[in-house]
Amino acid sequence: MLKVEPVAASRSEQAALTRRTRLVGNAPDYPGRVVMAREQWRLLKPSKWLKTLRGKLADSCSGLERCMYCEDSRADEIEHRRPKKLYPDDAFSWANWLYACGECNGVHVKGDRFAVIIQNRCVEVSRSDGGPVAPPQAGLDALLDLRGEDPMDFIWLNLESGYFTPDCDDRQSERYLRAEWTITHLCLNSRSRLIRARRNAYVMFSTLLRDYVEQRSAVTDAQVAQRKRTEISRVLKEASHRTVWEEMKRQRAMHQELQALFAAAPETLDW
Template sequence: MKTYTQEIAQAAEPGRKAKAADLWGNTTVRRRVRDGLLTTLADMAPGHQRCMYCGDGQGTDIDHFEPKSLAPLRTFDWLNHLLACSYCNSNQKRNKFPRSDEDGSPLLLDPTLQDPLNHLRLVLPLCEYKGLTAQGEACIEVFGLNERGVLVEGRRTAYGTAKQSVELWRIATDRGQHSKAAEVVRVAWNRPLADVLAAMFHQSDHPAADLLFDGEEETLDLLRDSALREGFLARM
């Protein structure tokens, strides 16, 4: 990896972008670096190797958090690689990398360093995201988190199955079926769009939880149960 970065650095400034693209697309480099890198990222990904951005699509691509066209010297930087689905990577993000007008810092969230729950709130009845910060708003816009109907509808389904999961955990635990309860937890976190389940636990601890779960009081009571929280959140 360092060798390839050195090759890019040795190129004249105007040619670094092209050099980075050539190396990244080179068949030999793909065999030596990209295949193993993709496997490593997939092993680290939550659930069934899901996209780090939408949480729905399978993570089939290596995304350069800071695009190689803008930062060619980071093309082979391990800390600049994230697992993404092809749609988020090639159709939504592409070379977009918005920065703050104030200090030039990245506006996109790096989910390996920042907790998205601090920047995005999922409005559970609508299953759409609300940006809590400029970074959250940028992610909603760049990745089309509220515009892609398949994501919104998927979250509605995920919300329903997540509520069923906490209910099944309660039933299994009350019956002393602890292995079954553990399996319920495993399956719940391994489903696509597990961010919905994470949002439910996060919001159940919010001062305005009674309003956020208006009409869902039974679910809120379950999410507040200390034993249930321990059983589910130990997986995070």
């Protein structure tokens, strides 16, 4: 996963979101706000400006509109990082919106589950259907905030195995707990096809980089060289599992071949 920075909502779009947030806040109590957020979200779906906001989220996805969580499937659903079922006041917060695929946003992966860190423990605050409608316990969000935090500051990808691990050895630290919850909660290591896809991406990116370095030294025609550079950089930017490429750059000093390839073509570090 990577940090995402969508274009800011326009003044009119933000005003529309704020109006709905006020409607939710005007409910007499927390259960009322939960109901109001759900109803306002239902009414919001057909709006034209929602389509525009969807477009802004899609444009900030990696690759060709890949899911902000798995980076594998096409993103096609607005995802509330803090579930509106638990945090109705954030239902129309632009900063709380991500773009995800149906699988990651569904009940078998993220769904409405959520947790907070309290006294160095990860406490799940999810609410079952039919359970008491009460505010969740207060604490630090366990799920990383892709809009406000860089996941690469918390999570490390093993390029050979394709598995994510917390980039921290202190298992009692907030940093470790949040990374572990995010990896586990989003099923990033438990969906075997994602692991295979990340390993395949590593092979593909390495091959492209190797081929580019070889062509770079062999091609003498400037126009041909520029065309090749544009073509390969485009393929890299539009590929799924962009995190693999970012990790290759970050970890290059740990891999002799990668270090040599990036040193031979330093411009690729900006791709």
